[in-house]
Amino acid sequence: MHNQGQDKYQQAFADLEPVSSTDGSFFGSSLQAQQQREHMRTKVLQELEKVNLRLKSAKTKVTIRESNGSLQLRATLPIKPGDTDKNGTGRKQYNISLNIPANLDGLKTAEEEAYELGKLIARHTFEWNDKYLGTEAIKKDFQTVGELLAKFEDEYFKTHKRTTKSEHTFFYYFSRTQRFTNSQDIATAENLLNAIEKIDKEWSKYNAARAIAAFCQTFKIEIDLSKYSKMPDRNSRNIPTDGEIATGIAKFAEYLHTRGNQVNQEVKDSWQLWRWTYGMLAVFGLRPRELFINPDIDWWLSQENIDLTWKVHKDCKTGERQALPLHKQWIEEFDLRNPKYLEMLVTAISKKDKNNHAEITALTQRVSWWFRKIGLDFKPYDLRHAWAIRAHILGIPIKAAADNLGHSVQVHTQTYQRWFSLDMRKLAINQALSKRDEVELIREENAKLKMENEKLKLEIEKLKMELVYKRS
Structure with a gap:
């Protein structure tokens, strides 16, 4: 850099x-x-x-x-x-x-x-x-895609402030443009559009178009990518319930008994770091990257952190924030403030160039690898969706939940709440009905108390009258 x-x-x-x-x-x-x-x-x-x-x-x-x-x-x-x-x-x-x-x-x-x-x-x-x-x-003007890619970084940062976040964004654009185009092609709109059309998967096509749009804007290549501007429909997700999350964390320890005897001694305890990562994602609904970019470990372990918040660094995707936990008891149950795990985190980060977007990406990919390794049937981001749904069920206002996850209300409502399963909708509705029944019960009790109060008033008036009659 x-x-x-x-x-x-x-x-x-x-x-x-x-x-x-x-x-x-x-x-x-x-x-x-x-x-x-x-x-x-x-x-x-x-x-x-x-x-x-x-x-x-x-x-x-x-x-x-x-x-x-x-x-x-x-x-x-x-x-x-x-x-x-x-x-x-x-x-x-x-x-x-x-x-x-x-x-x-x-x-x-x-x-x-x-x-x-x-x-x-x-x-x-x-x-x-x-x-x-x-x-x-x-x-x-007759330059190849490869020739322009060689200049892409220098030209891109002539119009963008260089930060960890913007470098990550550039890496996204560069890697996808490089992957989906032919470096020998002349960099014309026609050739770039043909490259996009050759992509089979709709999501890959959408992501390639985003990257190529940035590439074309940098080099003043006029191109119409409106055809690819609509986000494709997402595949169905497997959003874990709270019970499945609690069960899932135990699979990391179970890995000890299934991995076999030939294990590198230097990494034999590494599962504990990824177990900790799993727990933090579940408790805070974080993006995996938000655990690895300049984590404020001292704050997390501090006695002053009475609200048990995780500080997300300003270089992350949507800037700095303090994330609040849902299900605080999981912090203790999952042993998430154990200094041993935080030392392992420091070691994992120090082995990487913490300012290199590619190295941070490698760590986040490692999280996904462990999910598959221990046999979980959901992905790291599914824990983030589960947090959003849990917040909704608990009645947390949408703005508060969105701010805690580090995105807009629009993203929250459009992206996260669409993953309500039938069971979760039933749970939300039943909880709402239960609250309504409680309100009705309180109203009935209030009505009874009012009637009893009126009876007592009548009794008091009757006693007063009798007392006046005796004195007279």
């Missing part, structure tokens, strides 16, 4: 605080990307003003303008071959495109070109050649 302190693009992002988002969806990520592109464009336009002032001070009869993400030279020049001299002056103002991108590097190139053109004008030696007619720029 690049040294951020020496990168002029990252220095330009220094005063930008990306909009906070509790939406981990593609829409939420797109809003943040748009904000960063607009921020960089503002910086480029500010620098463009300075460049034009320098050109004016040097009496160079050339200015630079920005148009549709590219920089153009503007100058009054001899009539271009094939053009009409309407005013009869033999000269006309032209905007010359040299295929220079509107970024900080492009500004440097454009300024150099402006001085060069200015000298030609001053010496009356300007001629319309391939360079100024745009023929060279057209030739540059």
Whole structure:
């Protein structure tokens, strides 16, 4: 990765605080990307003003303008071959495109070109050649996908602030574009669309289109991907009940008796780390990555952590938050604050480059591997869905549940609550009916108490009357 302190693009992002988002969806990520592109464009336009002032001070009869993400030279020049001299002056103002991108590097190139053109004008030696007619720029367009992929990272981070989160996003785009395209193909919209069409699975096609959209946006390739913008229907999930979650955690220890004798001594206890991971996912509904990116272990084990919250780091998908547990008793039952397991977590992370998105991805994939290894019939993310459903059944407001999971209410309602099984719907309805019955019972008791109260009042009045009658 690049040294951020020496990168002029990252220095330009220094005063930008990306909009906070509790939406981990593609829409939420797109809003943040748009904000960063607009921020960089503002910086480029500010620098463009300075460049034009320098050109004016040097009496160079050339200015630079920005148009549709590219920089153009503007100058009054001899009539271009094939053009009409309407005013009869033999000269006309032209905007010359040299295929220079509107970024900080492009500004440097454009300024150099402006001085060069200015000298030609001053010496009356300007001629319309391939360079100024745009023929060279057209030739540059014929680059292969592989050639552009080699430049993808540098170009992408000219319009995005480099963080752990944005590096993970870039890795997603890069790896899928590389996987689903032919590096030898010319990078045209037609070839990229053909690559997407060759993909069989709908979800792979959708993910490839997202990645290729970012690739095309970076290199100003016009492409229409609206056909692939709709998220495919998800396959059915196996959302575990609370009972199945409690039973599932025991399978990690059972693995000891089924794995055989030939086990590497260095990893023979590693199942305990993945058992801990399982428990944390169940209790907090976390994304697996949120356990491995800069975990605040001191806070988790601290006596001050009276609410037993897990601090999700700001570099994670939807920023920082404190996640609250559901079923606090599981924290003790699953022994989740045992320092031994946290030491194992530190060791696992220290073996990896914690700032490398690929290494963090390897850890999250390891979690899925263990789920399959011990014979669980649900996946790590299913524990997150189970948390969302449990929160709904317990009557926790949707906004509170969504914030705790680190996403928007829209994502919560559209994605998570659709996984209600028949049994879980029955449980939710029965609990609601039970609450209604309790309310009815209380109302009946209140009515009885009111009647008894009225009777007592009548008795008191009767006794008062009798007392007055005796005295008289």
